[in-house]
Every structure is written in C-alpha cells, then in structure tokens.
Amino acid sequence: MYQKGVKHLCDKGLNKLPLKYILPDSERPAAPYQSANLDVLGTIELPVIDFAELFGPNRHHVLLSLTKACEQYGFFQLTNHGISSDVISSMRDVSSQFFELPYEERAKYMSSNMHATVRYGTSFNQNKDNVFCWRDFLKLTCNPNDLQQLLSRWPSSPVGFKDSASTYVEETRALFLGLVEAIVESLGGVEKEEEMEELLKEFEDGSQLMVVNCYPQCPEPELTLGMPPHSDYGFLTLLLQDQVEGLQIHHQQQWVTVQPLPNSFVVNIGDHLEIFSNGRYKSVLHRVVVNAKKLRISVATLHSLSFDSTIKPWPKLVNEDNPRRYKDTDFGIFLEYITSREPKRKNFLESRKIIY
Numbered sequence: 436m437y438q439k440g441v442k443h444l445c446d447k448g449l450n451k452l453p454l455k456y457i458l459p460d461s462e463r464p465a466a467p468y469q470s471a472n473l474d475v476l477g478t479i480e481l482p483v484i485d486f487a488e489l490f491g492p493n494r495h496h497v498l499l500s501l502t503k504a505c506e507q508y509g510f511f512q513l514t515n516h517g518i519s520s521d522v523i524s525s526m527r528d529v530s531s532q533f534f535e536l537p538y539e540e541r542a543k544y545m546s547s548n549m550h551a552t553v554r555y556g557t558s559f560n561q562n563k564d565n566v567f568c569w570r571d572f573l574k575l576t577c578n579p580n581d582l583q584q585l586l587s588r589w590p591s592s593p594v595g596f597k598d599s600a601s602t603y604v605e606e607t608r609a610l611f612l613g614l615v616e617a618i619v620e621s622l623g624g625v626e627k628e629e630e631m632e633e634l635l636k637e638f639e640d641g642s643q644l645m646v647v648n649c650y651p652q653c654p655e656p657e658l659t660l661g662m663p664p665h666s667d668y669g670f671l672t673l674l675l676q677d678q679v680e681g682l683q684i685h686h687q688q689q690w691v692t693v694q695p696l697p698n699s700f701v702v703n704i705g706d707h708l709e710i711f712s713n714g715r716y717k718s719v720l721h722r723v724v725v726n727a728k729k730l731r732i733s734v735a736t737l738h739s740l741s742f743d744s745t746i747k748p749w750p751k752l753v754n755e756d757n758p759r760r761y762k763d764t765d766f767g768i769f770l771e772y773i774t775s776r777e778p779k780r781k782n783f784l785e786s787r788k789i790i791y
C-alpha cells in the first residue's frame with residue numbers, strides 16, 4: 436500500500452507515522468552527529484548571483500563570486516534570472532493541482548520502469564528503499580531534441596499542465612545554458628571562442644529531466660525525511676521551492692536549512708560538473724526535512740549532456756600536476772548502479788573516482 440504514495444496515505448487520514456517511514460535514530464533529521472549545532476547554525480543564506488549582472492559590464496566581478504560560490508558551497512541562489520513571475524506561478528499552480536488530482540488520475544503515470552519518460556512515484560527509489568521517504572514525485576524527461584514527442588505523454592490534467600510545464604522547461608533550459616557558459620568560463624581554459632561554442636552546442640542538445648516533488652504534512656516529521664542525503668546526477672540543478680522551508684545542505688559538516696528567497700532559483704552542482712571540473716567544483720549533499728503544518732512543493736530541473744554522451748574531466752583541466760580524478764561515466768553506468776543497490780549519499784560518484 437505504501438507504493439501508492441504519501442499523498443494517498445494522508446488523504447485517508449493519519450495521525451501517526453507508519454513504521455515504513457521511520458528512520459533509524461542515526462539517520463533522523465536531528466541525529467546529533469549530523470547536526471551538532473542546528474539551533475545555532477540553523478539556517479544559511481546562500482551566496483546570491485545576479486544573472487542579469489552576469490551579462491552586463493560587471494561580468495568579471497560576478498564570475499569571481501560564482502567561482503567562490505561553486506567552490507565553497509556548491510549551491511547558490513539565482514536572482515534577476517529573467518523568467519517571468521507568470522511562468523513561475525503557473526508552473527507552481529499546475530504542480531499543486533497535479534497532486535490534488537484523485538489518486539486514480541495520478542496513478543495513470545505510475546511506473547517502476549526507470550526508463551519511463553513520464554513517471555509518478557514515491558520515496559527516493561521505491562524499488563529499493565527499505566525505509567520510505569515522505570515524498571511523492573512526478574518525473575518528466577524533457578530533452579530538447581524530442582520535447583514535442585515527449586509532450587504527448589505528459590499528464591493531460593490538470594488543464595494547462597502541458598503548456599505551463601513545457602514553457603517552464605524551455606525557459607529553465609535557456610537559463611541553464613547561460614549559467615553553463617559562465618561556469619565553464621570560470622573554470623578557465625577556453626582560449627578560442629569556437630571552443631566555447633562547440634561545448635555549448637553539446638549542452639544545447641543535452642538532457643533535461645524535470646522532477647516535481649510533493650512533501651505532504653507529516654504527523655511525526657522528526658522521525659523521517661522527505662529526501663535522504665544525496666547529490667544530484669547531472670551538471671546543474673535549478674530548483675524552484677515555494678516559501679515552505681525544507682531543503683538542507685551539508686555545509687561545513689553540518690546540516691543547514693536554505694532560506695527560500697522569493698523569485699529566485701536555488702542552483703546546485705551535480706555529479707557531472709564535479710567530474711567535468713575534475714573535482715574543483717564538488718556536488719554537495721542535500722536532503723529534505725518535512726513538517727507537520729504545510730505541504731511543500733518543489734520543482735527541480737536537472738540538466739546535463741545527452742544521455743548517450745560520455746562524461747569525463749574536461750581535458751583542458753587535466754595535466755601532470757592535476758591528473759584525472761574520475762573515470763568516464765555514462766547514463767547506462769548510472770542506471771545500472773542505481774538499479775542494483777540502494778543509492779546512498781554520494782556513492783555513485785565515489786564509485787567513479789580514480790584512486791592513485
């Protein structure tokens with residue numbers, strides 16, 4: 436019955452957390468060794484990057500802030516990004532409305548097949564998780580090259596879902612491309628304009644995955660998590676959160692809550708950028724805590740190179756003094772990894788490291 440998701444469970448009425456969701460002591464949100472000082476260092480203001488400024492006369496200065504944010508936090512908030520509040524609020528609206536649909540309507544998109552391009556599901560990896568997470572999700576593959584065709588399989592209700600979500604997908608992709616250009620520039624090494632163009636072309640034809648997450652109110656939030664500690668597969672993730680807190684990042688050995696900043700995106704480095712940068716920019720562990728009062732919705736878009744490309748350290752960043760630190764990786768290797776075991780923390784990336 437837990438396979439039907441948390442929303443379904445809650446809609447039936449619940450005042451106690453079922454055993455299936457109760458984490459062992461050591462993995463609970465307030466486990467002492469995980470958050471020694473949560474009261475003191477409870478929330479964090481992430482570095483803020485002004486996207487419009489990145490394309491103005493101050494580019495050099497903003498690039499330095501971007502480098503610092505990538506090196507020290509692996510996360511930043513992006514303001515002045517140019518995506519209109521209409522596009523954002525309609526994406527938010529259709530997301531909430533989707534999870535409000537009757538269970539039978541949502542269940543049409545349920546699939547345990549990891550290759551499915553539309554997938555409604557629950558927990559983190561519901562085929563493998565022993566303890567379930569307090570989260571339902573809708574995952575949509577939205578690669579630019581076949582968006583039109585993919586779109587035909589997206590949910591037809593709520594009304595306007597396809598329109599709002601496809602606009603959102605296209606606009607976040609454009610934003611990603613602007614960010615990637617800046618991040619590659621910040622890594623140094625681009626000598627000719629053609630080099631940058633070639634690289635950007637690969638990202639333009641890349642992959643994109645949208646995950647709409649729903650974390651219903653939880654009767655005993657201190658015993659469970661909305662998402663366990665993980666890093667994101669992909670190059671960058673653009674996250675839209677609502678005003679309900681829940682995202683925590685592992686920063687300087689502590690779990691700290693990211694304060695939602697209105698009209699901004701939370702951007703974080705994924706495993707592919709860690710590999711591409713040969714370890715200079717690291718993907719950072721994050722997790723989601725839930726609460727008893729408010730349902731929380733977030734929309735993450737994960738961007739990377741195409742599913743059939745090989746991810747490897749950028750040759751420009753590898754030399755005798757700085758040897759290659761990661762093996763070649765591709766989507767097939769990743770899928771095989773996550774279908775064969777319970778994914779934990781940064782295990783996948785660890786398995787791709789070259790140990791000298």
Ligand SMILES: O=C(O)CCC(=O)C(=O)O
Nearest residue numbers: 646648667682723733735
């Ligand atoms: O809901 C959030 O704030 C984070 C979601 C997330 O980490 C993910 O979708 O990978």
Ligand SMILES: [Fe+2]
Nearest residue numbers: 665666667721
């Ligand atoms: Fe994530």
